[in-house]
Each structure stands twice: as C-alpha cells, then as structure tokens.
Amino acid sequence: xxxxxxxxxxxxxxxxxxxxxxxxxxxxxxxxxxxxxxxxxxxxxxxxxxxxxxxxxxxxxxxxxxxxxxxxxxxxxxxxxxxxxxxxxxxxxxxxxxxxxxxxxxxxxxxxxxxxxxxxxxxxxxxxxxxxxxxxxxxxxxxxxxxxxxxxxxxxxxxxxxxxxxxxxxxxxxxxxxxxxxxxxxxxxxxxxxxxxxxxxxxxxxxxxxxxxxxxxxxxxxxxxxxxxxxxxxxxxxxxxxxxxxxxxxxxxxxxxxxxxxxxxxxxxxxxxxxxxxxxxxxxxxxxxxxxxxxxxxxxxxxxxxxxxxxxxxxxxxxxxxxxxxxxxxxxxxxxxxxxxxxxxxxxxxxxxxxxxxxxxxxxx
Amino acid sequence: xxxxxxxxxxxxxxxxxxxxxxxxxxxxxxxxxxxxxxxxxxxxxxxxxxxxxxxxxxxxxxxxxxxxxxxxxxxxxxxxxxxxxxxxxxxxxxxxxxxxxxxxxxxxxxxxxxxxxxxxxxxxxxxxxxxxxxxxxxxxxxxxxxxxxxxxxxxxxxxxxxxxxxxxxxxxxxxxxxxxxxxxxxx
Numbered sequence: 001x002x003x004x005x006x007x008x009x010x011x012x013x014x015x016x017x018x019x020x021x022x023x024x025x026x027x028x029x030x031x032x033x034x035x036x037x038x039x040x041x042x043x044x045x046x047x048x049x050x051x052x053x054x055x056x057x058x059x060x061x062x063x064x065x066x067x068x069x070x071x072x073x074x075x076x077x078x079x080x081x082x083x084x085x086x087x088x089x090x091x092x093x094x095x096x097x098x099x100x101x102x103x104x105x106x107x108x109x110x111x112x113x114x115x116x117x118x119x120x121x122x123x124x125x126x127x128x129x130x131x132x133x134x135x136x137x138x139x140x141x142x143x144x145x146x147x148x149x150x151x152x153x154x155x156x157x158x159x160x161x162x163x164x165x166x167x168x169x170x171x172x173x174x175x176x177x178x179x180x181x182x183x184x185x186x187x188x189x190x191x192x193x194x195x196x197x198x199x200x201x202x203x204x205x206x207x208x209x210x211x212x213x214x215x216x217x218x219x220x221x222x223x224x225x226x227x228x229x230x231x232x233x234x235x236x237x238x239x240x241x242x243x244x245x246x247x248x249x250x251x252x253x254x255x256x257x258x259x260x261x262x263x264x265x266x267x268x269x270x271x272x273x274x275x276x277x278x279x280x281x282x283x284x285x286x287x288x289x290x291x292x293x294x295x296x297x298x299x300x301x302x303x304x305x306x307x308x309x310x311x312x313x314x315x316x317x318x319x320x321x322x323x324x325x326x327x328x329x330x331x332x333x334x335x336x337x338x339x340x341x342x343x344x345x346x347x348x349x350x351x352x353x354x355x356x357x358x359x360x361x362x363x364x365x
Numbered sequence: 366x367x368x369x370x371x372x373x374x375x376x377x378x379x380x381x382x383x384x385x386x387x388x389x390x391x392x393x394x395x396x397x398x399x400x401x402x403x404x405x406x407x408x409x410x411x412x413x414x415x416x417x418x419x420x421x422x423x424x425x426x427x428x429x430x431x432x433x434x435x436x437x438x439x440x441x442x443x444x445x446x447x448x449x450x451x452x453x454x455x456x457x458x459x460x461x462x463x464x465x466x467x468x469x470x471x472x473x474x475x476x477x478x479x480x481x482x483x484x485x486x487x488x489x490x491x492x493x494x495x496x497x498x499x500x501x502x503x504x505x506x507x508x509x510x511x512x513x514x515x516x517x518x519x520x521x522x523x524x525x526x527x528x529x530x531x532x533x534x535x536x537x538x539x540x541x542x543x544x545x546x547x548x549x550x551x552x
Contacts, residue, residue: 002536003535005532008532008535009532043543044535044539047491047538048506049487050488050491051502051503051506051507052506052507053491054488054492054499055508056507058503059426062386063390064419066389
C-alpha cells in the first residue's frame with residue numbers, strides 16, 4: 001500500500017479541513033467508491049492519531065518536568081537551611097570528637113602521671129593525718145604543712161614531678177590562702193553572701209559526711225577521679241571539742257540593775273563591767289562541751305549548722321580563736337570580739353551578729 | 366521556566382505561535398488556581414486538577430496554532446472555557462452524565478468496522494522513529510505549526526524542504542506500520 005505524495009497531501013488536506021467546495025465534494029465522491037483510498041485514509045488517520053498521542057505525552061512530560069523543577073527550586077532556602085544545619089551538626093560532631101580525643105589524651109597523660117600524683121598523695125597523707133591529730137585537741141592550731149583536702153583531689157599537672165621542696169612551697173601557698181580567707185571573715189562580709197539553698201546544701205552535707213566517714217581521711221583510698229567531680233564538695237578541715245561558758249539569766253538581770261546603779265557620769269562601760277564582775281559571779285563553767293567542726297565550703301558559704309551536739313562552722317579557719325558562750329540556754333559564738341547567735345537548726349544558717357548592746361556587754365565579760 | 370512576572374495575552378499568543386514551549390509552564394502556573402477553583406466548585410477532586418490543567422494548557426497551545434484562531438476575549442476566559450469542556454468530558458467519562466450520544470456511538474462502530482489497528486503499536490513505532498521525522502510530523506499534525514515555523518525549529522533550508530521531508534517521513538512511518546500488520550487487518 002504505497003502512497004504517492006499527491007494522495008498524501010490530498011488526504012492531509014481533507015483531514016485537516018482544508019478541502020473546500022468542489023474539491024471536497026470530489027474527494028467525498030471518490031472516497032465512497034474507491035476502497036483503496038478508504039484504506040489509505042484510515043491508515044493515515046490511525047498514524048496521525050499515533051503521532052498526536054506521542055506528542056501529547058511529550059508535552060505532558062515536559063510540563064511535569066518543568067513544574068516539578070520549579071517546585072524544587074521554590075525551596076532553595078529550605079535546602080540551604082538543611083545544608084547549613086547539617087554542616088553545623090557535622091562541625092559539632094567533629095568538634096566533640098576532637099574534644100573527646102583531647103580529653104582522652106589528657107586522661108592518658110593523667111594516667112601516666114597518676115603515679116606521680118600518688119606519690120604526691122602519699123607524701124601529703126602523713127601531713128594530713130598529722131593535721132587531724134592536731135585539731136582534735138582543745139587548742140586548735142592550723143599547721144603550716146597541712147593541705148586542703150579539696151586541693152588534694154586535683155591531680156598535679158602532667159609532666160611535673162613534685163619534689164619535697166615544691167610540696168612544702170605549695171603547702172605554704174595554701175596556708176597563705178587560709179590567712180586571706182580569715183581576713184575576709186574578719187571584715188564581716190558574711191551578711192553580703194547570698195544564702196544557698198538549705199535543702200540542697202543539707203544534701204551535700206549528708207553526702208559529704210557519709211563520704212568522709214567511709215574515706216576516713218585515708219588518701220590512699222582515693223581512686224583516680226576527674227578533677228571536676230571532687231572539687232565541688234565541701235571539705236571538713238578539722239574537728240575539735242570546745243567547752244561552753246554558761247551565764248545565769250537571773251544573776252544577769254540582777255547584775256544589770258547593779259550596773260545601772262553603779263553607772264556614774266563619765267565612767268566607761270568597761271569600768272562598769274569590771275566592777276560588776278567583781279561583785280557577782282555571773283558565768284560558770286558547767287562542763288558543757290560541743291563538738292566543733294571546721295568546714296571549707298566550695299561555694300564560699302560563711303555560716304554554721306548546729307544540731308545541739310555538733311557545731312559545723314563554714315568560712316572560719318581552724319587557727320582562729322573561737323569561743324562558745326551560753327546564756328539562757330542560747331548558744332553564742334565569739335570570734336575576734338564579734339559575737340554571733342547560734343540557733344539550733346537542721347539546716348545551715350548564716351552568722352547573725354548580736355547587736356543588742358546590753359547582751360553584748362554581758363557576753364563580752 | 367525563564368518568564369518572570371505577568372505577560373500580556375498578545376505576547377502569550379505570539380510565543381505559542383512561535384513554538385516557544387516554555388510558555389506552557391507559565392500558562393500552567395498562571396491558570397492553575399483559576400481552573401482549580403472551577404473544578405472544586407463543580408464536584409471535582411484535588412487529584413484530577415493537575416491533569417485537567419495540563420490538558421487545558423496543551424489544548425490552548427494547539428488551538429492558538431490553528432489558522433482560524435482569533436482571540437476575541439481575555440485569554441483567561443478562553444482558557445477557562447477549554448477547562449470547562451475538559452471537565453465536562455471527564456464527567457461524561459465517569460458516567461455522571463447519563464446522556465447517550467447515539468450518533469457518536471454509531472460513528473464509532475462504523476469506524477471500528479473499517480479498520481482494526483492496535484493503537485499502542487503505532488504509538489510505539491512513532492516513538493522509535495527517527496527524531497527529526499518524529500518532530501517534523503508532530504509539529505505538523507499535533508502542534509499545527511506552519512511550514513515556516515517547522516523549518517525554523519528544525520533548521521531546514523526552506524518550506525519546500527519541510528514539505529518533501531514531511532512526505533518522506535510519513536511514507537517511511539506508514540511502511541513500518543504496514544510491516545507490523547497483515548493485509549486482513551484492513552477492510
């Protein structure tokens with residue numbers, strides 16, 4: 001079924017609606033009688049339909065592709081954001097990986113130098129035991145060679161081997177640190193400190209007590225630990241027992257009357273007190289003894305905790321002269337001519353200075 | 366798509382007539398919401414909208430190429446009219462419209478008795494044919510480009526080349542189709 005170009009063009013014109021008038025009538029007449037033309041027409045129609053379908057699909061695919069591309073390019077910000085986020089994540093991962101590697105290096109160097117720190121600890125162990133023995137006496141003296149247990153938890157820097165001389169120097173520095181700390185207490189800066197959360201503080205105290213008892217000041221039992229874990233605990237510096245000077249309430253009142261009667265114009269209060277002391281014995285030693293514990297607070301807390309038997313002091317060095325006084329079953333702490341009232345409480349409290357002048361006069365005697 | 370901003374109806378028509386296919390994407394985007402709104406208000410679903418818009422835009426493309434085409438209304442109105450016809454045709458297909466077009470059915474029967482060709486085979490043959498021939502025949506039969514436009518798009522020397530090449534391509538295609546059918550496939 002070969003088709004010549006003239007027939008092809010004629011059929012095309014008919015199918016496209018371009019035949020008009022006589023030409024169209026002639027073609028229709030021929031089509032009715034000529035079977036060959038009918039076949040050619042049908043075949044050409046079928047092929048044209050095929051061509052149209054292919055082209056339709058082609059254009060549809062073109063549209064789909066371009067619209068999907070547009071939709072994809074509509075979200076460059078989202079893609080960029082994701083890329084940036086992924087980059088940041090990657091950088092963080094790399095950073096922490098390197099950091100952990102560095103830490104591992106430090107740990108390994110720490111481990112390699114841990115023998116040095118053990119030697120250091122063994123040397124200081126004896127000093128520490130000596131310190132504890134000294135502070136359990138009634139006359140607490142701060143030994144120059146004693147070392148703060150909190151600082152002991154910090155391992156010596158890697159690649160530094162501490163000699164005996166260096167150890168002594170370090171202890172001297174620590175002693176100086178203590179003196180500076182005492183000066184701060186003397187300046188009565190206690191009230192300016194922020195009050196810590198008493199509950200959390202108690203928890204820390206309980207944990208610390210339990211740990212201290214289990215450790216029993218044996219530095220040899222200290223396991224190699226990271227510096228930041230032990231540094232954050234309060235340290236018990238020393239324990240001592242202190243007798244309390246008790247005053248009689250009634251006698252004091254009487255004495256007050258006497259004092260008022262004895263006051264003369266121009267006389268000083270000290271003179272009055274002296275004369276009163278001579279006239280009446282207002283305080284007696286009733287052999288009341290309280291266990292006194294000196295604590296070093298990591299948070300710089302200055303205060304106390306008193307449960308009736310034990311008085312825990314924070315922010316006061318053990319070499320400071322501290323006296324305990326009792327008046328009307330109330331306990332007072334005297335330090336550097338400053339008197340603080342001590343209340344029985346299950347939680348830690350700050351030092352409250354006594355401001356009542358009459359009470360101060362009595363207690364200062 | 367490289368068209369930014371809104372372009373005039375005249376320019377759209379001009380671009381279609383010059384065979385710039387990129388305008389199809391612009392038309393799709395431009396009239397998508399208009400057609401979508403119409404289909405959803407007339408019982409259509411979301412999943413059919415893209416197909417209708419696509420068919421509408423391609424029909425607009427083809428209609429503009431016809432020599433008789435004359436834009437007497439806004440292009441959006443004309444496009445919406447095409448979309449309406451497409452949607453009603455779709456509804457007919459779904460038998461929502463119960464009317465039976467007897468004449469159309471009779472003509473379909475008559476045509477089926479005349480020729481019995483597997484349409485998918487012809488489509489496959491067209492897809493596999495030489496690209497230049499396929500494009501030439503597509504541009505002529507589907508897009509309705511005139512010989513001048515075809516010559517420009519396919520880098521032919523002149524319109525006479527288009528005419529002769531078109532006949533040669535069709536003849537070759539017809540021979541390939543006939544090779545795949547027996548004589549008794551026809552009347």
